[in-house]
Amino acid sequence: MATYDLIVVGAGALGAFHAYHAAKAGQRVLLLEKDQYPIGATVRNFGQVVPSGLAGRWFEYGRRSLEIYRDIQSQTDLTVRANGTVYIASDSDEWVLANELYDRYQAIGYPCELLSKLQCLTKYPLLQPDYVVGGLFFPDELSVEPEQMIHRLIAFAQKKYGVDYRPGSVVVDCQSNYGGAILTLANKQRFQAGRVLICSGHEVRLLFPEQLADAGLVVSKLQMLLVEPVAGVTLPGNMLTGLTIRRYESFQECPSYASIPKPEHLAELQKWGIHILFKQAIDGSFIVGDSHEYADATKAEDLGFHTQDYINQLMLTEARRIVTFPLEVRKTWAGFYSQTKAEIFEYDVDENIRIITGIGGKGMSSGAGYAEASIREMGL
Structure with missing residues (x-):
């Protein structure tokens, strides 16, 4: 043996x-x-x-x-x-959180940079101008x-x-x-x-x-999309957006987080745990997503292994509000991971x-x- x-x-x-x-x-x-x-x-x-x-x-x-x-x-x-990570704020509340997180990371020496609306649109021309208020960029990620x-x-x-x-x-x-x-x-x-x-x-x-x-393990089911490459469209690094600012743990620790309102137009997206991220693969395609559904780990089958078209369409609609290039879906899939409150x-x-x-x-x-x-x- x-x-x-x-x-x-x-x-x-x-x-x-x-x-x-x-x-x-x-x-x-x-x-x-x-x-x-x-x-x-x-x-x-x-x-x-x-x-x-x-x-x-x-x-x-x-x-x-x-x-x-x-x-x-x-x-x-x-x-x-x-190529770094950028968070794109879409309204004044998200921009406040981006500024507060910037201050905290500056204080501990974690490199980051605030980007104005113009800087965001210059660095990321694929963004819809009406979506962008400003950005928070992390060059080392x-x-x-x-x-x-x-x-x-x-x-x-x-x-x-x-x-x-x-x-x-x-x-x-x-x-x-x-x-x-x-x-x-x-x-x-x-x-x-x-x-x-x-x-x-x-x-x-x-x-x-x-x-x-x-x-106390819970399984989270995530839906993601792979979008076809578009000639001339490139995305260096990771792009995370307003719903991510409203979701991620680091922003939840910001002083203003507890007091920011939840806009009605985001309610259905947040119901399904949707926040929109983009990452371009080496072949030029884009991963777009994701959503979150939950079940006890001992009953993970209850989540199913299918993807729901309704959720995919919610994500695509929000993604089209953020970027200008066409989103032609090549494939969709579900991912699963376990988590615990501890x-x-x-x-x-x-x-x-x-x-x-x-x-x-x-x-x-x-x-x-x-x-x-x-x-x-x-x-x-």
Whole structure:
């Protein structure tokens, strides 16, 4: 039976970065993924690394994540592009919040710049002039290609640090013993390690279902659209808009947030958790979205795996209010991630087995930095 220092179950961003940091620290690491390749939240998102939208320790993890992405990108191509992030305010209330967030980040030395309406339209000529009041720009933030990044990260961890990666490995049992813990796969193959870390996303039924059922985990379903490239239209970096300013945690901590009104024309959009983001892929297409629907993690099927045309049309209508170029939809999809009111679910089954899941929508922006701190905390 093969023996390792650490076995990580789940090869999404959270699991893969834990495996990477542990292996970099000299540990013998086995990374197991139940599917032939990761298909969860890590690949069904915008690929935006935007610490500016996070709050508390997650902002600090995100800031560290920027450094980690850049360090790996200097050694191999993770598809990282350093074109920054802009938040476009569409009314005076959103502009107040943008200014307040600017002041806070200036005070702690996180680079950002306020853009006037004219500066926004000059830098981003694809914007509808009537939409824009001003912008808040973060030059250090990054974007990646979500369907490629995780595969390249795992390949790099394999090649440089010897991570043993085994996709298509469904773990059906995990138990501690005198030497650590033993995992059993569906094909009866067994592995042993001093420590086991389970990063299983919104999968709550295969391993430790009772503990996960009591974790207060909620699954969020997000709808996203891929829009065809348009000749001559480019978008450097990540573009987030007024509904994002009204939603993200960093803005919620601004002094004026609690007092800003909720305009009636945004009510239906906010009912479906819609905020409009744009990111251009390397091939010129645009990812546009997204929406949020919720269900208890033990009843995730209630959300369905379809996308609702009504929600897509709400997003497209709002997106057309923001940008001038035609939005011809190539495909739509739903993404799923788990979250918890406690920010993340960290649970020690015993001294050898730990579960970490429920990071919500923060994984791409803060997962690299969080995993580094987590591995350090585990003493690996």
